[in-house]
Amino acid sequence: MSRVPHVFVDISAHGLGHLAQTAPVLDALAARSPSLRLTIRSGLAEDRLRLRIAQPFTHLPASSDVSFLMHDATRVDRERSAAAYRAAHADWPAQVAAEADFLTALAPDLVLANVSALPLAGARAAGIPAAALCSLNWADQFAFLFAGEDWAASIHAQLHAAYAGAEVFLRCLPATAMPTLPRVVDLPPIARVGRAEHAALAAAIGAGDERLVLVGMGGIGFDLPLAQWPQTPGIRWLVRGAPAGRRPDVTDYGALGWHFSDLLASVDAVVTKPGYGMFVEAAAAGTPLLYLRRDDWPEQDALIDWLAAEAVCAELAADDFSSGGFVRQLAALWRQPRRRVAADGAAEAARQLLALLADDGAAPREKFRAGS
Known part of the structure; x- marks a missing residue:
C-alpha cells in the first residue's frame, strides 16, 4: 500500500x-x-x-x-x-x-x-x-x-x-x-489473555490464602445483592465500586488499577452473566465461572453451550444468587481441573x-x- x-x-x-x-x-x-x-x-x-x-x-x-x-x-x-x-x-x-x-x-x-x-x-x-x-x-x-x-x-x-x-x-x-x-x-x-498473578493480587488486597472471586456483569449496571450474601471464611469477593470498609470480605477491584483481563486471569472464579468478553477471557485464562442467565438475550445459548463444552462452569440459580447460597457450587468448580482454550x-x-x-x-x- x-x-x-x-x-x-x-x-x-x-x-x-x-x-x-x-x-x-x-x-x-x-x-x-x-x-x-x-x-x-x-x-x-x-x-x-x-x-x-x-x-x-x-x-x-x-x-x-x-x-x-x-x-x-x-x-x-x-x-x-x-x-x-x-x-x-x-x-x-x-x-x-x-x-x-x-x-x-x-x-x-x-x-x-x-x-x-x-x-x-x-x-x-x-x-x-x-x-x-x-x-x-x-x-x-x-x-x-x-x-x-x-x-x-x-x-x-x-x-x-x-x-x-x-x-x-x-x-x-x-x-x-x-x-x-x-x-x-x-x-x-x-480475547486478550490476561497474565495470571494470583499471589500479587492477594498481596495487593491483603487476602492471605483466601479464595478470590470476581463478581461482575460486563459493564452494564446491576444491583448486586451483597447485603444478603453471608460472610464465608476463606472467600474474598472482588466487586467494582464496593463501598470501602463496609464488609471485610469485599474489595473494590476498580481501585486496584489492574487491567481487567489480568484480574480475571488471577482470581479463583468469576460470577457473571452470559457475555462474550467475560466468557471467552475466562475460558482462555482457565478461570472457573458461575453464570446467571439472561433469558431475553438469544446469544446466551451459543455462549453457554460453548463454555460448557470448553471450560469449567455452572449455571447459578436466581434464588441462590440473591441469597448468596452458591458457595457449594464454587467449591464443586474448584474440584475440577482447570481447562484453557485458545483465543487467537x-x-x-x-x-x-x-x-x-x-x-x-x-x-x-x-x-x-x-x-x-
Whole structure:
C-alpha cells in the first residue's frame, strides 16, 4: 500500500464485549500494518478504550447504534428499546445519507463496525468497503424480541440489509447462527489473555490464602445483592465500586488499577452473566465461572453451550444468587481441573481486513459502487 491506510472503527457501547472483541483485532492489524491510522467512534469512555487498544487513535465520542436499552445487566427494557428503534428508523434513508456524507468527508480506506448497522449502510452508500465483526448482529437480536410486532418488519429489513451489504461479516466464535447473511467468515474465539498473578493480587488486597472471586456483569449496571450474601471464611469477593470498609470480605477491584483481563486471569472464579468478553477471557485464562442467565438475550445459548463444552462452569440459580447460597457450587468448580482454550482469532480477522485494504481499497470501492 503506497499511503497510510486509514480505518474507521465503530464500537458499540452496549456493554464491554464489543470492545473486548475489537481491541485484539486492531492490535493484530496494526502489528501487520505499522503505519495504520485509526479513527474510533464509540460511546465508551476514551480512557476505557485506550486501556484495551494499544495503538494510537483519534476518538469520536458518539454512539451510532440503538442496540438495546436495559433495566439492568440481565433484563432488556422492551418498551424503551422499541421506542428507541422506532425513533431511530423513522427516517432511515436520511440517516444513512448523513452517515455516507460523514464517511465521505472522513475518507477512510475501510469501515469496521462492531456491530452497528448504520456505518455499514453508510459505507455502502459512500462506496467505501466495510466489514462487520461480532458474535451477534442487532438484526437477529431485534427479530428475537420484536418479530411479532406489526411495526417491526421494515426496521428488521433495514438492519438486515446493512449487515448483508458488508464486504464480510467476521463472526467470532462462540456466536449466534447467521444463516441469512451472505459472506460470513467464522473466526476462532477472540480475547486478550490476561497474565495470571494470583499471589500479587492477594498481596495487593491483603487476602492471605483466601479464595478470590470476581463478581461482575460486563459493564452494564446491576444491583448486586451483597447485603444478603453471608460472610464465608476463606472467600474474598472482588466487586467494582464496593463501598470501602463496609464488609471485610469485599474489595473494590476498580481501585486496584489492574487491567481487567489480568484480574480475571488471577482470581479463583468469576460470577457473571452470559457475555462474550467475560466468557471467552475466562475460558482462555482457565478461570472457573458461575453464570446467571439472561433469558431475553438469544446469544446466551451459543455462549453457554460453548463454555460448557470448553471450560469449567455452572449455571447459578436466581434464588441462590440473591441469597448468596452458591458457595457449594464454587467449591464443586474448584474440584475440577482447570481447562484453557485458545483465543487467537484476532490474527485471522486482521488477515481478512488487510485483504480489504489491499491495493488502496480501489477494487472494493468499485465493487460497492456497482452494487454487488
